[in-house]
Amino acid sequence: MSNPILVEVTRGTTVESRHRGSVAVVDADGATVLSLGDVKTPIFPRSAIKGLQALVLVESGGADRYGLDDEALALACASDSGEPAHVARAERRFGAAGLDASALECGTHWPSHQASALALARSGATATALHNNCSGKHSGFLCAACAMGVATHGYVAAEHPVQREVKAVLEGTTGAKIPDEYRAVDGCSVPTWAVPLDALALAFARFATGRHMGEKRAAAAQRLRAAVAAKPWFVSGTGRFSSELMGHFGARAFVKGGAEGVYCGALPQLGYGVAIKCDDGQGRGAEVVMAAVIERLLRLDDADRKFLAPLVRPTLRNWKGTEVGSLVPTKELERVCGELRPKRKFETR
Amino acid sequence: MSNPILVEVTRGTTVESRHRGSVAVVDADGATVLSLGDVKTPIFPRSAIKGLQALVLVESGGADRYGLDDEALALACASDSGEPAHVARAERRFGAAGLDASALECGTHWPSHQASALALARSGATATALHNNCSGKHSGFLCAACAMGVATHGYVAAEHPVQREVKAVLEGTTGAKIPDEYRAVDGCSVPTWAVPLDALALAFARFATGRHMGEKRAAAAQRLRAAVAAKPWFVSGTGRFSSELMGHFGARAFVKGGAEGVYCGALPQLGYGVAIKCDDGQGRGAEVVMAAVIERLLRLDDADRKFLAPLVRPTLRNWKGTEVGSLVPTKELERVCGELRPKRKFETR
Numbered sequence: 001m002s003n004p005i006l007v008e009v010t011r012g013t014t015v016e017s018r019h020r021g022s023v024a025v026v027d028a029d030g031a032t033v034l035s036l037g038d039v040k041t042p043i044f045p046r047s048a049i050k051g052l053q054a055l056v057l058v059e060s061g062g063a064d065r066y067g068l069d070d071e072a073l074a075l076a077c078a079s080d081s082g083e084p085a086h087v088a089r090a091e092r093r094f095g096a097a098g099l100d101a102s103a104l105e106c107g108t109h110w111p112s113h114q115a116s117a118l119a120l121a122r123s124g125a126t127a128t129a130l131h132n133n134c135s136g137k138h139s140g141f142l143c144a145a146c147a148m149g150v151a152t153h154g155y156v157a158a159e160h161p162v163q164r165e166v167k168a169v170l171e172g173t174t175g176a177k178i179p180d181e182y183r184a185v186d187g188c189s190v191p192t193w194a195v196p197l198d199a200l201a202l203a204f205a206r207f208a209t210g211r212h213m214g215e216k217r218a219a220a221a222q223r224l225r226a227a228v229a230a231k232p233w234f235v236s237g238t239g240r241f242s243s244e245l246m247g248h249f250g251a252r253a254f255v256k257g258g259a260e261g262v263y264c265g266a267l268p269q270l271g272y273g274v275a276i277k278c279d280d281g282q283g284r285g286a287e288v289v290m291a292a293v294i295e296r297l298l299r300l301d302d303a304d305r306k307f308l309a310p311l312v313r314p315t316l317r318n319w320k321g322t323e324v325g326s327l328v329p330t331k332e333l334e335r336v337c338g339e340l341r342p343k344r345k346f347e348t349r
Numbered sequence: 350m351s352n353p354i355l356v357e358v359t360r361g362t363t364v365e366s367r368h369r370g371s372v373a374v375v376d377a378d379g380a381t382v383l384s385l386g387d388v389k390t391p392i393f394p395r396s397a398i399k400g401l402q403a404l405v406l407v408e409s410g411g412a413d414r415y416g417l418d419d420e421a422l423a424l425a426c427a428s429d430s431g432e433p434a435h436v437a438r439a440e441r442r443f444g445a446a447g448l449d450a451s452a453l454e455c456g457t458h459w460p461s462h463q464a465s466a467l468a469l470a471r472s473g474a475t476a477t478a479l480h481n482n483c484s485g486k487h488s489g490f491l492c493a494a495c496a497m498g499v500a501t502h503g504y505v506a507a508e509h510p511v512q513r514e515v516k517a518v519l520e521g522t523t524g525a526k527i528p529d530e531y532r533a534v535d536g537c538s539v540p541t542w543a544v545p546l547d548a549l550a551l552a553f554a555r556f557a558t559g560r561h562m563g564e565k566r567a568a569a570a571q572r573l574r575a576a577v578a579a580k581p582w583f584v585s586g587t588g589r590f591s592s593e594l595m596g597h598f599g600a601r602a603f604v605k606g607g608a609e610g611v612y613c614g615a616l617p618q619l620g621y622g623v624a625i626k627c628d629d630g631q632g633r634g635a636e637v638v639m640a641a642v643i644e645r646l647l648r649l650d651d652a653d654r655k656f657l658a659p660l661v662r663p664t665l666r667n668w669k670g671t672e673v674g675s676l677v678p679t680k681e682l683e684r685v686c687g688e689l690r691p692k693r694k695f696e697t698r
Binding site for chain 2: 017107118325
């Protein structure tokens with residue numbers, strides 16, 4: 001099956017590149033709101049499900065035990081840019097759990113935020129595991145392990161109790177039974193489990209509403225959503241899509257990207273979950289699709305529309321700042337979004 | 350028209366992402382050797398045609414006038430990583446032409462080679478236009494302008510004599526008549542002209558052989574090929590596809606990538622030109638296709654095969670160095686490559 005082209009990359013008046021992909025929007029009862037392309041073949045959600053992975057931190061009692069505040073919980077859901085305040089916050093959390101950064105098993109890379117990487121080099125320091133974009137999630141796994149009373153060493157292994165619980169949460173929220181063949185290793189060394197796109201959208205509809213997930217999990221989801229809405233900068237960083245979008249919409253949209261062109265979102269006001277995969281793995285395409293879907297689904301005022309416009313049709317500039325092209329949703333994507341009907345507000349609990 | 354999937358990205362045992370695209374291999378008389386996908390719609394070749402753009406530098410007399418050696422000519426064909434030796438070489442060339450880096454109109458960015466960027470920051474210095482990956486091409490344009498006796502200021506504009514000559518060379522070598530609507534602005538601010546993939550492959554077959562391009566141009570192409578074969582590291586840099594591949598094959602393969610998933614190549618022994626475009630703009634896909642085509646076309650010994658294998662099926666590793674997946678040519682690409690017949694050696698002049 002060939003997925004439709006969702007986003008075109010223009011240069012001058014010519015289309016230079018094209019992103020194919022699939023999109024699912026589902027409500028918490030599993031009813032399809034929007035389905036475009038193949039939403040049934042399992043895909044690796046990668047970092048787009050950090051919100052679901054962080055449920056384990058809250059449900060285990062780790063968040064309470066170590067007094068994690070909104071910033072710390074937002075960082076548990078984050079792929080951060082390694083800016084100084086991200087790193088400082090991640091470091092403080094370890095103190096609370098009586099651990100230090102040597103417990104992290106995510107590997108090391110320099111901050112993706114270039115100015116922060118260069119400043120770190122200028123200071124004479126070097127990157128550590130705390131600069132890894134997944135360090136917040138990993139410190140959450142460590143807190144969960146401590147709260148569960150299990151060994152912290154080896155917490156990235158698929159058979160470790162924390163990762164088994166992550167898989168159980170993923171199966172519980174998506175409703176998918178995940179066979180072993182759909183397990184692979186993520187960039188930060190934890191397992192990543194392939195799940196169909198419509199099942200991921202269902203999980204985020206439940207995450208958005210607390211429905212069909214039990215009282216305890218619903219409360220954990222609500223707490224994480226509130227933390228991220230209060231501190232969205234900690235979820236990615238300066239100038240990045242998810243932080244910018246949640247910085248504007250607050251509790252109206254929880255969105256998170258993952259490597260290889262994945263984006264997931266929860267729209268609590270509508271009770272919807274959204275899941276997007278670009279076939280080719282390019283995040284720029286998935287971001288445009290998410291912006292286009294949100295532009296159609298949310299009830300917008302003029303300020304909202306003005307904010308969203310450059311995310312739906314981002315301008316591309318060259319090294320001298322000259323506008324050279326743009327990303328544009330295709331007519332096919334616009335047609336399918338255009339068929340969406342406004343929905344009465346969903347009452348979250 | 351839907352282009353075929355050429356490369357799959359696997360994670361564990363599952364396909365995570367897919368790259369569609371098109372490939373043309375053509376001989377200097379325009380006969381098709383291989384054609385897969387849409388090779389007729391114009392695409393922006395971007396930096397993949399720096400070898401053709403550099404013909405203007407040699408034909409104008411600029412290369413002789415300023416005594417440009419192999420390193421300087423290789424850098425004129427380069428998208429370099431901004432490593433210290435790239436930058437030092439680019440700087441020396443300006444001295445020869447009586448110019449300095451302030452004449453560059455390419456814009457500034459930090460070196461793409463991370464260790465070089467971090468070392469530059471540690472030294473207390475900052476990036477300049479000399480670190481721009483296109484600085485070598487731009488200093489070539491400046492030398493050409495001086496040799497042509499025209500103003501250097503504004504040399505990036507489409508109406509400047511240097512860029513008009515670049516367009517004439519592109520039309521001459523590709524045989525394509527390029528209407529104004531197919532002009533856009535490149536990342537480094539010069540014009541980029543969209544040309545069909547099969548016409549690009551034809552241009553590189555001519556660049557490979559000197560056929561159908563006149564004595565002077567043929568000599569210029571031969572000089573550039575020899576310079577790049579002698580100093581391939583200057584064309585991109587440490588660990589990068591084109592430098593590594595030409596470092597191994599020397600004069601047997603001239604290859605150069607461009608932004609948005611383009612790769613072009615000249616195979617002088619066979620008299621072939623190769624042009625590849627990944628629909629989605631990802632260079633990793635185009636590199637695998639180039640490696641797969643070369644693996645099939647060139648006459649290889651065991652050392653060649655051993656060298657090529659990890660380029661045809663690159664291993665993907667995570668931040669801890671664990672193997673997590675790979676890039677793999679699809680059966681469709683392998684089938685089409687498999688139909689290629691070995692060819693008698695083409696005698697270059």
